[in-house]
Amino acid sequence: MASLKEVRNRIVSVNSTQQITKAMKMVAAAKLRRAQDNILQMRPYAQKLGQMLSTVSAGSESSVxxxxxxxxAIDKVLIVVVTSDRGLCGAFNTNIIKATLQLxxxxxxxxxxRGNxxxxxxxxxxxxxxxxRGFKVNTGYTDLFTRLKFVNVKEAAEQIMKDFSEGRYDVVDLVFxxxxxxxxxxxxxxxxxPIVADTTTQQVKAPEVNYIFxxxxxxILAELIPKSLKIKLYRAVLESNASEQGARMTAMDKATENAQExxxxxxxxxxxxxxAAITTEILEIVGGAEALKSA
Structure with a gap:
């Protein structure tokens, strides 16, 4: 059985940990509110831009x-993986890594x-x-969450588009x-x-639209295509940021409950x-007293 001092030290340690997890939960909750507001404002714009690109492409008479x-032909592959900078957010990062490996x-x-x-x-x-795991990793934009602005995410999207246009990659996928x-x-x-036309949208929308460009x-399409890709990547980063704060808030809440238990x-x-220690001391005193009586 552990001594009283050891148990007291463990109680102090767990209590300190609980205070930290409570503070981290509150910080994550505050960050989540801002991140959630950002993504809720971005979603309608991103969705409308994607619809606009699809309908304009479907309604165009010539292919740009x-x-x-x-x-x-797919030989060289780039996978854009969006994770967090820090841990303590449950299985948030692990799930993304597993999904990427599965892909x-x-x-x-x-x-x-082939290492491609x-x-x-x-x-x-x-x-x-x-x-x-031995993969080739482009680490030039790992710190985007420390400077989370559209202009910085735009630079990353432009780099990806430039590498694809120059033939460095044949396909690019996004995991977030x-x-x-x-x-x-x-x-x-x-x-x-590459951008692949939505054949369903073309079949349904093409007869119904008649655009004047x-x-x-x-x-117009030369401007819309890169812009839609930049917005798509920015939305993925904002989604991941909000998801991270939600996952950290949940993890810290669970950790606080576990510490309480x-x-x-x-x-x-x-x-x-x-x-038990008090009982032992009493027994020793009583035993000593009995010994003195017998002496």
């Missing part, structure tokens, strides 16, 4: 040539065996995980967590490049140990 639409094994196993799968890491945890609520995050593995169709158990052990 763009290097971002080039469909090539590679199921879809790009041949390319991976590269990771574009947004967030330090993902970069560290895939470096340990979509925020649903505090306790739920939905993992998405979405194609990013100003200045002209080519310039552990404190109850330790205090019970402490009281029993103290009672």
């Amino acid at each position: 040539d763009s290097p971002l639409k080039d469909v090539r 590679i094994n199921e879809k790009y196993s041949v390319q991976a065996s 799968v590269e990771i574009f890491a947004i967030g330090k945890k993902g970069a560290e995980a895939f470096v340990r 967590n979509e925020f649903k609520n505090v306790a739920t995050q939905i993992i998405h593995t979405d194609p990013f490049l 100003e200045p002209n169709e080519e310039e 552990l404190l109850k158990a330790l205090k019970l052990v402490y009281n029993r140990t103290r009672q």
Whole structure:
């Protein structure tokens, strides 16, 4: 049985940990509110921009040539993985890493065996995980969450589009967590490049739309295509940021509850140990007194 001093030290340690987890939960809750507001404001714009691009493309009479639409034989693959910079957020990062590995094994196993799968890491945890696994990792934008602004995410999207246009990659996929609520995050593995026309949208919308383009169709689509990709990546980063704070808030809440349960158990052990020590001392005193009487 542990001594009273050891149990007291454990109680002090768990109590300190509980105070830390409570503080981290409050910080995560405050950050979540801001992150949730940002993503709720971004979603309608991103969805409308995507619809606009689909309907304009469907209603156009000619196909606008763009290097971002080039469909090539898949040899070199880039996967954009959005994780967090810090841990203590439950299975948030682990689930993204598992989903990415599953995507590679199921879809790009041949390319991976040749060493032609590269990771574009947004967030330090993902970069560290895939470096340990021996993947080629682009770490130029791992710190986006420390400077989370559209202009910085735009630079990352422009770099990805530039590399794809120059033929460095044949396909680009995006893996991230979509925020649903505090306790739920939905993992998405979405194609990013090349841009593939939505045949369903074309079949349904094409007869119904008749656009007048100003200045002209080519310039408008040439502007819309890169902008929609930048917004798509920015939305993924905002979704992941809100998901991270929700996951951390949930994890810290659970940790606080666990610490409370552990404190109850330790205090019970402490009281029993103290009672046993007092009983032992009383028995020793009584035994000593009896010995003196017999002397």
